[in-house]
Amino acid sequence: MKNRRNACLIVTLFLFLTGTVKAQGVVMEDVDLNKVGDIRSQLEKLNGTYSRPVRPGDELLRFLNKDKPGLSETALYWINFVRDSTDLIDGSLTFRDTVIVNPLFLPLVYQGGKVKNLAFGKTAPYKPQDPLKAFLPKPEVLPEYARKRAFEERMHQYFAANRPHYFRYTRQDMPKELIAPEPIRQEKVKELPVVTDKEAYRVEDMDAPVRFIPERRYWHSAFESAVHFSQNYFSPNWHKGGTSNLNLLTRNYLKYDYQKDKVQLTNEMELKISTYTAPKDTLRSHKIGEDVFCIHSNLGYRAFNKWYYTFDAEFRTQLFSNFQENSMMRMAALLSPISFNFGLGMKYELNKSFTKKHKRLSLALNMAPVSYTYMYSLMDDPAKLDLGRHGFKRDPETNEFQHRLSQFGSTVRADLTFNFDRNISWQSRVYYFTSFDRVVGEFENTLTMGISRFFSTRIYLHLRFDDGVAKKEDFDSYLQTNELLSFGFNYKW
Numbered sequence: 112m113k114n115r116r117n118a119c120l121i122v123t124l125f126l127f128l129t130g131t132v133k134a135q136g137v138v139m140e141d142v143d144l145n146k147v148g149d150i151r152s153q154l155e156k157l158n159g160t161y162s163r164p165v166r167p168g169d170e171l172l173r174f175l176n177k178d179k180p181g182l183s184e185t186a187l188y189w190i191n192f193v194r195d196s197t198d199l200i201d202g203s204l205t206f207r208d209t210v211i212v213n214p215l216f217l218p219l220v221y222q223g224g225k226v227k228n229l230a231f232g233k234t235a236p237y238k239p240q241d242p243l244k245a246f247l248p249k250p251e252v253l254p255e256y257a258r259k260r261a262f263e264e265r266m267h268q269y270f271a272a273n274r275p276h277y278f279r280y281t282r283q284d285m286p287k288e289l290i291a292p293e294p295i296r297q298e299k300v301k302e303l304p305v306v307t308d309k310e311a312y313r314v315e316d317m318d319a320p321v322r323f324i325p326e327r328r329y330w331h332s333a334f335e336s337a338v339h340f341s342q343n344y345f346s347p348n349w350h351k352g353g354t355s356n357l358n359l360l361t362r363n364y365l366k367y368d369y370q371k372d373k374v375q376l377t378n379e380m381e382l383k384i385s386t387y388t389a390p391k392d393t394l395r396s397h398k399i400g401e402d403v404f405c406i407h408s409n410l411g412y413r414a415f416n417k418w419y420y421t422f423d424a425e426f427r428t429q430l431f432s433n434f435q436e437n438s439m440m441r442m443a444a445l446l447s448p449i450s451f452n453f454g455l456g457m458k459y460e461l462n463k464s465f466t467k468k469h470k471r472l473s474l475a476l477n478m479a480p481v482s483y484t485y486m487y488s489l490m491d492d493p494a495k496l497d498l499g500r501h502g503f504k505r506d507p508e509t510n511e512f513q514h515r516l517s518q519f520g521s522t523v524r525a526d527l528t529f530n531f532d533r534n535i536s537w538q539s540r541v542y543y544f545t546s547f548d549r550v551v552g553e554f555e556n557t558l559t560m561g562i563s564r565f566f567s568t569r570i571y572l573h574l575r576f577d578d579g580v581a582k583k584e585d586f587d588s589y590l591q592t593n594e595l596l597s598f599g600f601n602y603k604w
Contacts, residue, residue, distance in 0.1 A: 215266055221281045333366040339569055339599030358400070360385040360597055373413035377475075381405045384431070385595070392436050401593065402429035402443065409477060411458055421458040423477055423524070426451055441496045448488040448501050448514075452544070454479025454522045469533040475526045482522035484544060488514040502549070502579040520546035534561035549579040559601070567601040 182190075270277050341358045362383045369376040385400040392398065406426045411419030432444040441447075456479035463472040486503065490496045491514035498512035506513050525541040535558075542553040554574040561567040573593040580589070 214263055218280060219267070219270060219278045220285065221271065221278045223282055329369055329371045331368045331370075333604070335362075335364045335601075335603045337362045337567070337569070337599065337601045339597030341597055354390045356388045356390065358385065358387040358595075358597070360401075360595065360599075375409075375411040375413070375419060377407075377409040377411075379405075379407040381407075389436065394437060394439070395434065398436075399431050399433040399443075402431050402433065404428050404430055409458065414457070417460050419458045419460065421456060421477055421479075423454045423456070423458075423479055423522070424452070435497075439495075441490070442500060444490050444496060446488075447490040447496055448486050448498075448503070451485045452482065452522060454482035456480055456482075456522075467532070469530060471528075471530045473526075473528040477522075477524045479522045479524075482520050482544065484516075484518045484520070484522075484546070486516040490514075500580050502551075502577060504579075518544075518546040518549065520544060534567075535559070550576065551579070552576040561601065565600055565602060566598075568598045569596075569601075571595040571597070 339360045343356050360383075363381070365380045367378045381403065383401055383403040386397055387400055388396060389398045404427070407424070409421055409423050411421040413419050427450045428446050428448070429443050430445055433442045434440065435442060454477075456477060458475060458477040461472070461474040465471070486501070488496065488498060488501075488503070493512050498514060503512045503514065503516055505511060521544070523541070523543040527539040528536065530536045538557045538559070540553070540555040542551075544551045552575070556572045558570040559567050560569075571594065575591040575593075576589055577591070578589045582588070
């Protein structure tokens, strides 16, 4: 019965909503449920006229939006800028949601300690005073930041002394546990588990790696080559006159040394040739100025510290023929003369480096108390070669120069190389030989100033003294001089 009544109520409510039953003056009676249609059919009748909304076309949208006011991009930017609350905070702050508040506007916290200027009454009630005057320091003494800090501290003391009831918290009420950030440390090298077969790999059966020992170099080489030239031109109508000339100088130097334990071997080879134009010579267009081919070897055995017992040998000659001016008389020719020098003695060697980069000093001093010099000339005709200028002696019987010469004596040789820096260097050589009746001395100096890696300027000075040669009528001296200033190509390794 109860279920039947509930069904009648639902049907009545449905008829009321659909207009079948009116709201007023309706008497609820039992209704035959078989004559009432189902709810689905009634909903279909109501939704029969429903249609899905259609999206308006572009023409209709243009008509509707025709009178809609628009804003420019600049206006929209400033509107958004004003409405953006994050721009109200200074951009120098770390977080946009962080607000720095003056401590005086926060709840007061009592830090403990003694309260200064504690007063329970007015000391001078008849004298009015500004309560904040004592808290403000002089502006000309403290900067702005110090003024603010001092004002905050004094106000805090003022509240502690005169308004203690403002303090609601103390230091003990603050949280003691602070969360400190922990640094994250990551190992640079991660140990990875290595899975091995213990039976297959045993430490006792494994051999140590072979020790690498670099091969020691006992031979050291060095090479230097230079080609320098100078040119001078005078026009035929030059007011002071003059002769045009061209000078060319080449020097090639090779060094190959050996050193092992106490044994030292030095090998040097030098080729130096200079030629120049000879406009005053009617027989030839050029002449040879300097022609030197030299091979020098020194074998030493270390005695102590930097001293060596040495055997020194030198071979010196020339390769080209050089004639006197307007004459067929040769001053020197191929292997004419040849000079051999042998000596036994001791050598002192010094190699020093300085704190300045590329600054080095190298000195080799060889002293041979026992020395032998032998000179020989392949060309023995005095009519073709001037043997007297080389120190050959005359035959007492024929009064002609001999083409052989043997001399015993002592020899001193010193070689110095001083590098001021990478581009400037000074090389010097001193040679002294005496047979106790003849003295031959040479002092050779070369100053090289590099402009770049391949170009340099060279100043060369060679002094030679030989009292065994015949003097010239126009130059009465045993001192010989050779000086040269040149510029050109230079290569070294």
